[in-house]
Amino acid sequence: MAEAVKTATPIRFTGMVAEFANPKTLSDAALQVREAGFKKWDCYTPFPIHGLDKAMGLRPSPLGFIVFFGGLTGLGLAVLMMWWMNSYDYPVSISNKPLFSVWPVIPVMFECTVLFSVFTNIGTMLALNSLPKPYHPLFNVSEFARVTDDKFFIYIESSDDKYDEHKTESFLKSIGAVQVEAVPEYE
């Protein structure tokens, strides 16, 4: 949001956000934040940075695993649907071919697998990312609007065990932050 101009006083600060100049300083800083033992923190970037997930110590996404089972569900449901509809409930005999055969059901089986995989994919991705999330305290920081443009940020939440307002601020400055700001929450 451009210019989150707030004249109200914040009721609390939810953490510290630090701006970094480029992907390299961000990556290096992220490694240091992780090594310092912080647990409730994240990086915010306009695009995913190569190697940053490793620097942050993030585990790979389980999405592939979950989508696989979504696809299998689609496959099973499709075969069940076609068998039940064409061979059981209202059997259709076409030139006395077997009532159910694997060959003609393949195209629809394949398409339904893909369709269910797609739904599982988007649904799980949004769920894992807790999206849609209309509110985030970071949107109260005016400079944060540049995160989708060309600026890189690290945010450490105040609920983290190792968080201390002054110590964390100087720590972030020491690992290369261009600017550090406390994140306000209003009303």
Added chain:
Amino acid sequence: MSNLATHTSYDPPLVDGSPSFHDITEWVSVHNERKAKPYWWAGFSIAAMLTLMLVTCFLYLFWNGIGVWGNNNPVGWAWDIVNFVFWVGIGHAGTLISAVLFLFRQEWRTAINRSAEAMTIFAVICALIFPAFHIGRQWMAYYLFPIPGQMGMWPNFRSPLLWDVFAVGTYFTTSLIFWYTGLIPDIATLRDRAKLGSLRQKVMGFLSLGWTGSMKNWLHYEKAYTIFAALSTPLVLSVHSVVSFDFAVSQLPGWHTTIFPPYFVAGAIFSGFAMVATLLVPLRKLYSLENIITVRHIEKMNIIILVTGSMVGFAYMMEFFIAWYSGVQYEIYAFVNRAFGQYWWAYWTMFTCNVVTPQLFWFKKLRTSMTATFILSIFVNIGMWFERFVITVTSLHRDFLPSSWDYYTPTIIDILTFIGSFGLFFFLFFIFMRHLPVIAVAEVKMVLPQADPHFYEDHAGDGHHAHEAAPQVAPSRS
């Protein structure tokens, strides 16, 4: 999208002009934020009027029945099916660019994938209206879907016409969801640039789902994107194969041939890339995006047009050969009739446009020329429409029994409906180009040299001037 680049420092840059990240944001977003220029209003108004004409034609058809078209006995399928296959085919290029080129780690796709995928979605919309309306009793369209009905009957899953419902339906849904997923970070960009409290901020805020650019989110997002690409790739190959089955599973000479699935898919990619070229050559000029959609991008697309056009040309020759080699008199007659019968003019238009035109792209001068690309891409699409026409109509109008033979002519409604479908396509495309970023901004930023942390090691201490890097530092060779 991992940065395991196939693009080395010896290759020409992916984006010209050594832009910064902010430059990319600016170059693309301004077009969504400024007032529309006169050319946009002109194009949009014409497209809107043609869409209105399309709606009128369909209402007229709905009221009066399929007789308003030129379909007769034996030519039960004519412009309706030709237009359907034409539009569905065009859609395949967008998915290839989005999905297949992604899996092959072709970073140059980032300049064109957003527009190409939008083209796919709009092309599939234009395609779907034809089977929807050609069914004669459109109010019974629910028969196509496996939902309970008052007669207790179900669709026939052995029919390719039904496989089409699932294939094209899945294809449309997948493309739409994939396209939207890619848009989320870019819509967030527009949201963050919007004036506080404005309608744009609210709409973009809603559509971007609260995207913050969190790396934890990017992790799942990137995985999802890769999975979408992996799922869409078989769709590129299978959907048009299923469409070809509409013809191939029949017994008609000229239709009943196993070459149809790969032939149709190659033809689809061929016509799709031509349509992408038709759209992007003017767009890059009008939106001053020549630094992102560079001549090299257009050249690569032309090479793909050359390759797939050659495959189509080869398929034409193989069809003839197999028809002769089979010794089946009906098959031989079908092909002789195509070239020298009553529709010879359609056949030779198709042949010139599809076989001769793409071969011109062997010449570097032509494949790097914007004018040549634009003109030739239109010829390719004309040729591909005629190919579907020749396949559909010539095999139907003269099949096994001479007493059934007849000639088909389109009516004015056929023609206006087809032109109207272009109107709908461009209507949707004009809205897209005005309100959504036509280039995948986040993805292009990712392929800039300064997006990789290792770039800054080559330019030690120079981090804040990274975007000025003119010659890339080549890795040392011993």
